[in-house]
Amino acid sequence: MSTVSPPDTWAYALRLPHDPRAARVARMTVRAALTGHGKGELLDAVELLASELVTNAYLHTDGPASLRLTALADGRLRVGGRDSQPQVPVPLRTPLGAEGGRGLRLVQEYADAWGGWTWGEGALGRSAGKLLWFEVGGKGAG
Template structure:
């Protein structure tokens, strides 16, 4: 059975938090021996956290955990309880920066979704994805 763990990084509504989250996630995965997931996980976390910071006014959080099944779960929490817009296929987005985030998540993760959550005392939601650890 794989080692399980759960980390949460609370972040302000600040675009610089995306870089802090990426680097923190890289450190977590490296220290747990999951270096093979780092590049994809960083991309996914950056897209989820940047959406949380860009589309809401309140604080956010990055949560990363490893399940008993060995799956790495990455979620970004924000203060907007509304569901995210459905992802656009990457070929429709083209070179545009807008609208590609959840398309990348959908293309790179085994599964993704969202759920309402009041975990940190405010109403909000998690947008999350899963990566199978090799």
């Protein structure tokens, strides 16, 4: 049995090593994917926010991260960033002048929707990591 996807849906997955250059690689990948699919109007916001997710993964974990871009049938773009740090941050708890947390405030400001959850089970029954995601675009957005 085969499934049929609408022609305007697609997905890219990128695995990133724990490397300070990972955010740059993510930005280049986002730029190539969105430009290639005619989604240039989303490029600035997605490039910035995806870079923030990958940068946070590098700064707050010792392991690899992954980034997934998914174009949904209604025109929205969903971006998910996964890493091995199990704590889902709460951006609103970060004071405006604080050194950390500004990247997630950008996600709140520029994304139409966003969220996160823990996944898997690691040592001692703790979560093995988290997924943070955001969506931009779609009908009525802009």
